[in-house]
Amino acid sequence: MTAFAASAPAKIILCGEHAVVYGQPAIAVPVSSLRVTAQVSPNPAGRAGLYLIASEVMEQVILSANPPYPEDPLALAATLALQHWQLDAPDLTITVKSTIPIASGLGSGAAVTTAVIRALSMALDRPIETTTLNELVYEIEKLHHGTPSGIDNTVIVYEQPVLFVRDHPIERLVIGAPLHVLIGDTGQTALTRVAVGDVRRLYESSSSLIQPILDSIGNLVRESRKAIEHGDAPALGKLMNQNHSYLQQLTVSSPELDFLVTAARNAGALGAKLSGGGRGGNMIALVTPETALSVQSALLKAGAVRVFTTTLKSDPAIT
Ligand code: PMV
Numbered sequence: 294m295t296a297f298a299a300s301a302p303a304k305i306i307l308c309g310e311h312a313v314v315y316g317q318p319a320i321a322v323p324v325s326s327l328r329v330t331a332q333v334s335p336n337p338a339g340r341a342g343l344y345l346i347a348s349e350v351m352e353q354v355i356l357s358a359n360p361p362y363p364e365d366p367l368a369l370a371a372t373l374a375l376q377h378w379q380l381d382a383p384d385l386t387i388t389v390k391s392t393i394p395i396a397s398g399l400g401s402g403a404a405v406t407t408a409v410i411r412a413l414s415m416a417l418d419r420p421i422e423t424t425t426l427n428e429l430v431y432e433i434e435k436l437h438h439g440t441p442s443g444i445d446n447t448v449i450v451y452e453q454p455v456l457f458v459r460d461h462p463i464e465r466l467v468i469g470a471p472l473h474v475l476i477g478d479t480g481q482t483a484l485t486r487v488a489v490g491d492v493r494r495l496y497e498s499s500s501s502l503i504q505p506i507l508d509s510i511g512n513l514v515r516e517s518r519k520a521i522e523h524g525d526a527p528a529l530g531k532l533m534n535q536n537h538s539y540l541q542q543l544t545v546s547s548p549e550l551d552f553l554v555t556a557a558r559n560a561g562a563l564g565a566k567l568s569g570g571g572r573g574g575n576m577i578a579l580v581t582p583e584t585a586l587s588v589q590s591a592l593l594k595a596g597a598v599r600v601f602t603t604t605l606k607s608d609p610a611i612t
Contacts, residue, residue: 296334299411303327303393304400304448305476305568305577305603307521307529308536309457309514311492311543313442317511318458320466320518321448324476324603327399329391331408333416336384343371343382347389347405366436370406371413373429378419385416394599396482398569402437403445406430426450439486440493454605456518470524472605475578475589476568477557479549480598485570488545495544503543510539530563530579537566545571553595560584560591 302323309319336344345367367389375382387409393401407430414421421429430446438445444457454466496503513532520528537554540546546554550567557565557578565578580588589600 296332297412297415298330298332299408299415300328300330301404301407301411301449302452303404304445305474305575306398306444307568307577308517308533308566309510310444310569310571311489311540311545312507312510312514313444313457313459314440314489314492315496315507316459317507318456318514318518319442319444320454320456320514320521321444322454322466322605323448323452324399324601325452326603327393327601329389329393329401329404329408331405331412332388332390333412334386334388336386340386341384343384344386345371345389345409346386347391366402366433367405367409369436370409370429370433373432374410374413374421377421377425377429378417380417380419383417385413387412394478394575396484396574397478398483398485398567398571398574399476400445400449400569403430403434403449406433407446407450423450437486439489441485454521454607456514466518466607467522468524468605468607469522470526472521472526472529473580473582473585474603474605475557475562475580475585475592476601476603477553477576477578477592477597478599478601479547479553479573479575479596481547481549481573483547483570483573488570488572492543492545506539506542510536513539526563526579526581533564533566533577533579534558540567540571547572549573549596550576553592553597554578556591556595557588560588562588 302325307320313319395401427450434441442459456464517532553576554565561584562578568577
């Protein structure tokens with residue numbers, strides 16, 4: 294057998310995180326330059342069972358026998374896929390490599406699961422429908438996040454800009470003109486399920502205060518969609534700034550995120566906000582080609598451990 298490889302991208306949430314858990318819309322886009330790759334190859338002679346090697350992602354080597362270690366998301370991803378195909382664990386080695394920072398709001402978990410199932414599907418010659426893959430990845434997301442909305446797996450599996458509403462068919466998004474986004478990493482990892490759980494407690498204890506914030510986020514996401522479709526970056530930037538204020542009110546920002554957001558705005562970004570679960574992880578800044586360099590250096594000076602650059606465009610196939 295030759296080796297088979299498959300990959301999946303990172304993602305950012307442009308607007309609507311957290312409120313999306315409560316049925317509001319959110320907009321997410323793939324970041325195709327940051328990826329997880331899973332390679333499936335034959336086992337070395339004398340090795341039996343399915344080996345999952347993901348040193349960069351989780352710094353451990355896992356032997357997935359039959360049944361494997363059900364509490365491990367990576368082993369469970371392979372197990373779920375094998376159950377779906379009604380197959381026993383094959384004698385293969387899956388090696389996972391990633392350039393996506395972990396636990397920082399960029400969808401590393403969903404990308405790993407997607408890449409592993411895709412690579413297995415190729416190696417075992419068991420084609421998998423995209424909708425089925427999305428459902429399997431969502432099952433694993435529950436281990437990472439507790440009660441995920443499903444936005445991460447959807448944008449990563451489809452690798453398209455999406456307007457996502459929980460339990461609704463996905464709407465692909467047309468991007469009217471390219472959008473230039475910087476992704477600034479605070480370097481602090483944060484567990485999305487902790488932030489999501491805290492927002493849930495806040496919601497349950499003071500829903501009359503929290504519901505209007507969630508509604509306002511939903512409204513600004515709908516406005517953002519129009520701005521994106523019209524290629525109106527200045528309007529989108531203002532909406533991103535508003536979204537960040539609402540996320541602060543939901544208590545999911547952090548001093549480090551706020552510091553990077555302010556630094557980006559002061560250096561000329563059209564807008565900036567945290568992206569993803571918050572409390573750490575990454576923020577995003579909307580820039581123009583003219584301001585990109587100055588905002589990037591302002592972010593690094595303000596303590597970002599790294600800054601990624603991405604340009605959001607519609608897939609020509611869907612415009
Ligand atoms: O995986 P993260 O950190 O990008 O967060 C996903 C977005 C949340 O709205 C915070 C959670 C969810 O399940 O939608």
